[in-house]
Amino acid sequence: MSTVTPGPFAAAVAAAHRRGEVVVQPRMGFGDPAVMRYGLATVARSRACTVGTITLDSYTRVGAHEAARRALVDGAPLNGFPIVAHGTGITREVLAEARAGGMPVQVRHGSARPEDIFAALLANGVDATEGGPVSYCLPYSRVPLREAVDSWKRCCAAYAGLREAGVEPHLESFGGCLLGQLCPPGLLVAVTLLEGMFFAQHGLRSVSLSYAQQVDHDQDVEALAALHRLIGEWLPGLDTHIVLYTYMGVYPRTRAGALELLGASARLAKHGGACRLLVKTPAEAHRIPTIAENVTALEYASRVAAAEGPADGPPGDTGVYAEARALIEAVLELDDDIGTALCRAFAKGYLDVPYCLHADNRGESRGFIDERGRLAWSAPGRMPVRAARGGVELTSSGLLLALSHVQRGFDRMGAGDRPE
Amino acid sequence: MKDTRCTAVLGTVASDSHMWNLMFLQLLLGEMGYRVVNLGVCVPAGFFLEQCRQHRPDLVVVSSVNGHGYTEGWALAELLRTDPALDGVPMVIGGKLGTAGPLDETQTADLLAAGFDAVFADGSDPRQFLDFVRRPVLVEAG
Secondary structure, three states: OOOOOOOHHHHHHHHHHHOOOOEEEOOOOOOOHHHHHHHHHHHHHOOOOEOEEEEOOHHHHOOOHHHHHHHHHHOOOOOOOOHHHHHHHHHHHHHHHHHHOOOOEEEEOOOOOOHHHHHHHHHHOOOEEEEOOOOOOOOOOOOOHHHHHHHHHHHHHHHHHHHHHOOOOEEEEOOOOOOOOOOOHHHHHHHHHHHHHHHHHOOOOEEEEEEEOOOOHHHHHHHHHHHHHHHHHHOOOOEEEEEEEOOOOOOOOOHHHHHHHHHHHHHHHHHHOOOEEEOOOOOOOOOOOOHHHHHHHHHHHHHHHHHOOOOOOOOOOOOHHHHHHHHHHHHHOOOOOHHHHHHHHHHHOOOOOOOOOOOOOOOOEEEEEOOOOOEEEEEEOOOOOOOOOOOOOOOHHHHHHHHOHHHHHHHHHHOOOOOO | OOOOOOEEEEEOOOOOOOOHHHHHHHHHHHHOOOEEEEOOOOOOHHHHHHHHHHHOOOEEEEEEOOOOHHHHHHHHHHHHOOOHHHOOOOEEEEEOOOOOOOOOHHHHHHHHHHOOOEEEEOOOOHHHHHHHHHHHHHHHHO
16 A cells, blocks of 8 residues: 555546546647647546646757757747746746646656756656656667666656655656567566666656557456556555556557547556556547547547446466566566666666667567467567467568558458458 | 678668668568668767768668658768768668658759669659669679
């Protein structure tokens, strides 16, 4: 049982969970503060149990604040809200809009070296954000893992200081996503759990662990159950919840298929006991969604989740828990400092993200979709996991087929056919 | 044993963090007989040049899907073409290259003038790309 009094964001998630509701959340960011304010106000008014999001732009993510300032001056479009370039005054006005609507807000970014971003979060009293030393380094940057670990260590320690202002900060690990596709769930569960332990080691007491919807509902339910069990074992005493991401891979092109996939993720959240769901919209396959499209997706996911009961029975056990636990234990044996242990684990290949090209990832592992339509290892590299029988090395055309497996299945379902 | 395969250097522009397109091309070029040097995501132009000097490629492939391929690819091609060692080495760029959808004819011409030998827009015929990248392997074998 947690003795931590969570901040506004985590408290809202906990309150919704007690009511049996899943909190739904968009990804949303605009360079123009007026549009950002309008976006937050619109989400707050939607007929769904929501929290707000301010997604930062890609200049801010890589620390190019001067480029972000120039874009603001020139009126050039930005793909998110430049929290550092805007400064405290404007950011506070935007946050006030959400607070007036009674809605807590999380800042989402994607930065491997987020010092400036965390300084802005502290200056503005933002009590929730996300990321992680592995999950925002290996898949999206060429920053050396050691540098990302050291940077995130400093940021966690600084962010924990928000407590002195009377607010418990909340940090979500993005580790349950990695490259979004073709990673068997044991590794996703292990990485998010390890990032949560890293956050705790550096002073955070309120954390969420993530999991991205993959290719098979039953396998995903099993993964979420494994994550619940591991949180109980490795993160006792903290305020924790699980956040689910609607499918992060190649998205269905048809509106009907996209909504089916979103609905499937809402049902998965309910069956797997995820308290919060980051949604995707039918615009996903084509472009960045509008505010209205986001609200439609939030309301749809919320309706589906509300109509769905918990799972009928206990989840099956095909070994996701054992696999995640073996990976976690192999890492923790390497050093008492979790950041150092993570660096050593990747160097030794005890953790190896499939298809990830980062120089600090060995790149010897391969995942595939097996004949039952579930994720499995065709090549485990040096990880303490078992390869499936019958797994074959992917060809380029096989990779394209695997990457579009979910898209094709749901587009067919959207067209009235049953999925594979 | 000496590796006698042709070498392809594969990468993207500095602002682009997409990985799956690069993984696909690595497999595809490997299947076509290339030794592939995959530089990964967010490749700084200077590093791209350095790697080309080191690996002496028979083919350079730039893939970008974040919409900055036109502006950053242009500058990258000009930089790579300053190196005499890359004289005559075929260079191609492809993907989702513009922020406002497919490039127009002028923009495509700009990329060709900057030093690319071919520009493959999103949705172009994959056979054209295959025909293009097959050439260095055939010359080597022939």
